[in-house]
Amino acid sequence: MAHVIERHPLGRAPREPAGTPELSFARWLALSVAGFVAFFGAWWATAASGVVSPQFLPTPLAVVERFVALTQTPFVGYTLQAHLASSFGRFALGFGLAVAIGVPLGLLMGWFGWLDAIVSPLFDALRFVAPIAWVPFAALWFGTGIGGPVLIIFSGAFPPCVINAYRGAKFVEPRFVEAAQTLGASHWRMIAEVLLPASVPSIVAGLRISAGLGWQSLVGAELIVASSGIGYLLVRGQANISTSIVMSGMIAIGLVGFAIDALLRMLERRINRRRGR
Amino acid sequence: MLFAAWYVFTTLTQAISPGRFPSPSEVGDALHQIALIGYADARLHEHVLHSVKLVLYGFAAATLVGVPLGLAMGWNRSIEAFANPAFLLLRPIPPLAWIPLAIVWLGLGDAAKVLIIWFAAFVPTVINSYSGVRAIEPYLVEAARMLGASRAMMIREVLIPGALPMIFTGLRLSLQACWTTLVAGELIGAIAGLGHVLYQSSLDLFPAMIVVGMAAVAVTGAAMTLLLGAVERRAMPWRT
Numbered sequence: 001m002a003h004v005i006e007r008h009p010l011g012r013a014p015r016e017p018a019g020t021p022e023l024s025f026a027r028w029l030a031l032s033v034a035g036f037v038a039f040f041g042a043w044w045a046t047a048a049s050g051v052v053s054p055q056f057l058p059t060p061l062a063v064v065e066r067f068v069a070l071t072q073t074p075f076v077g078y079t080l081q082a083h084l085a086s087s088f089g090r091f092a093l094g095f096g097l098a099v100a101i102g103v104p105l106g107l108l109m110g111w112f113g114w115l116d117a118i119v120s121p122l123f124d125a126l127r128f129v130a131p132i133a134w135v136p137f138a139a140l141w142f143g144t145g146i147g148g149p150v151l152i153i154f155s156g157a158f159p160p161c162v163i164n165a166y167r168g169a170k171f172v173e174p175r176f177v178e179a180a181q182t183l184g185a186s187h188w189r190m191i192a193e194v195l196l197p198a199s200v201p202s203i204v205a206g207l208r209i210s211a212g213l214g215w216q217s218l219v220g221a222e223l224i225v226a227s228s229g230i231g232y233l234l235v236r237g238q239a240n241i242s243t244s245i246v247m248s249g250m251i252a253i254g255l256v257g258f259a260i261d262a263l264l265r266m267l268e269r270r271i272n273r274r275r276g277r
Numbered sequence: 278m279l280f281a282a283w284y285v286f287t288t289l290t291q292a293i294s295p296g297r298f299p300s301p302s303e304v305g306d307a308l309h310q311i312a313l314i315g316y317a318d319a320r321l322h323e324h325v326l327h328s329v330k331l332v333l334y335g336f337a338a339a340t341l342v343g344v345p346l347g348l349a350m351g352w353n354r355s356i357e358a359f360a361n362p363a364f365l366l367l368r369p370i371p372p373l374a375w376i377p378l379a380i381v382w383l384g385l386g387d388a389a390k391v392l393i394i395w396f397a398a399f400v401p402t403v404i405n406s407y408s409g410v411r412a413i414e415p416y417l418v419e420a421a422r423m424l425g426a427s428r429a430m431m432i433r434e435v436l437i438p439g440a441l442p443m444i445f446t447g448l449r450l451s452l453q454a455c456w457t458t459l460v461a462g463e464l465i466g467a468i469a470g471l472g473h474v475l476y477q478s479s480l481d482l483f484p485a486m487i488v489v490g491m492a493a494v495a496v497t498g499a500a501m502t503l504l505l506g507a508v509e510r511r512a513m514p515w516r517t
Contacts, residue, residue, distance in 0.1 A: 019411075027358075028354075032359070035361060039366065130456060130495075133475060136478060223373065238378075247378065251370075253374045
C-alpha cells in the first residue's frame with residue numbers, strides 16, 4: 001500500500017494558539033483553584049488583618065451573610081428580590097421597546113434607501129451621546145418612577161438592535177432578493193419573508209450586545225433617577241456607608257447580568273444550530 | 278433639515294413647550310453663558326478639561342496594567358489558569374456598579390472617579406490583549422523560535438505587533454466605556470466636569486443647558502475616539 005502523507009506540505013498543522021503548551025487538566029484545575037483561593041484569600045486577609053476597617057472592607061463571609069440577610073429583611077422598603085424584580089421589570093420594558101422599535105427600523109432602513117438617508121445622520125449624531133447623558137432629560141420628561149429609567153435603558157439598548165438588523169438586511173444574498181423580486185413580492189413580503197429570516201443571526205447577536213448595554217444603563221439610571229430597584233439599593237447602601245450592602249448589590253447585578261447573557265447565548269446557539277451553522 | 282424641524286417645532290409653532298425642550302436660540306444663549314461666563318462653578322473648557330483629564334488618568338493606568346497582564350495571560354497558560362477565576366468573578370459586574378463602592382472608599386473627589394474609570398477600562402483591555410495573543414498565527418511564533426529569537430525579541434518583535442490590532446480594539450472599547458462611566462460618576466457626585474454640568478442643569482430645570490451638556494459629552498467623546506484612531510494608525514503603519 002502506498003505510503004499516505006497525512007498532511008499537505010504547505011497545509012497548517014492542527015491549529016494550536018501561540019504561547020506555552022496547553023496545561024494538563026490536573027494542572028489547570030490546581031492553578032484555577034489556587035487563583036480562586038488567592039482572590040478570596042487576599043480579600044479575607046486584608047479585611048481580617050484590621051488594616052482597613054470592616055465598615056469599608058468586610059470579609060467575604062460578612063458579605064455573604066449580608067446578602068442572605070437582604071433577601072429576608074427589607075432594606076429601603078424592599079427585600080433584595082423585590083428590588084431586583086422592579087429593576088428587571090424596567091429592564092424588560094426598555095429592552096422590549098428597543099427591540100420592538102429597533103429591529104423593524106433597522107430592517108426597513110436596510111430595504112428602503114430613502115429611509116436610510118433620513119435616519120442615518122440623526123442616528124449617527126445621537127449615538128455619540130452616552131446613554132447615561134440622557135439622565136437629565138429622562139428625569140425632566142418622565143420622572144423617576146418607571147419612565148425615566150426606561151428611556152435610559154432604551155437609549156442604551158436601541159443602537160445595537162438597529163445596527164445589527166440593518167446589517168443583516170443589507171448583507172442578504174442578492175440572489176434571494178432578486179428571486180423574490182422576480183416572483184413579484186411586495187415590499188412587505190420582501191421584508192417579512194426574505195430580509196427578516198435572513199438576518200436572524202445578526203439580529204440575535206445584536207440582542208446580546210443590546211441586552212448587556214441595557215442592563216448596564218439600567219444600573220446607571222437607577223443610581224441616579226429611581227426610588228426602588230437594585231441601583232437604588234446600591235446608592236442607599238453607599239449613603240449608609242455600608243460596604244457589605246453595596247457589595248451584595250454588586251453581586252446581584254453581576255448574577256442577573258450573567259444570567260441574561262447566558263439565556264441569550266443559549267438562544268443564539270439554538271438558532272444557529274437550527275439553521276445548520 | 279433636522280435643524281429646520283427643531284426650529285419649526287419649538288419656535289414657530291410652539292408645539293413642544295420650552296420647559297420640555299429648548300429652542301435653538303435658547304441653546305445658543307446657554308452655550309454663550311457657559312463658554313464665557315461660566316456655569317456650575319466653571320467655564321465650559323474647564324469642565325471639559327477636568328473630565329478629559331480624569332478619563333486619561335484612569336485609562337492610562339488601566340492600559341499600563343491591563344495590556345501586560347492580558348499579554349501574559351495569552352502567552353502563558355499557567356498565568357491564565359491562575360488569573361482567570363478572579364476575572365470570571367469580576368467581569369459580569371458592569372463598571373457603573375462600581376461607582377457606589379468607589380464613593381464609599383474614596384469619597385466624591387477625583388480619586389474615586391479614576392478608580393471607577395480604571396475598572397471600566399481594565400476588563401476590555403485585558404480581554405482584548407489576551408485574544409490578540411491567541412490570534413497570532415502559530416507559524417510566526419515557530420519561525421521566530423527557529424531563528425533563535427530571544428525572549429525579549431519574541432515579545433518585542435512577534436507578540437506585541439501581532440497582538441496590536443486586537444489591543445487597539447480593546448482600547449477603543451475601553452475608552453468609550455471610560456467616558457460613559459465618567460459621565461455617570463460625575464452625575465452621581467462631583468464638583469466639576471461635564472457630568473456635573475448635566476446634574477446641575479437638571480436640578481435647575483434648565484433644558485437648554487442640558488442640551489449643551491449632552492452635546493459637549495458627545496463631541497468630546499467623539500474627539501477622543503478620533504484621536505485614538507489617529508494613534509492607532511501611527512502605531513500600526515503596516516495596516517492602512
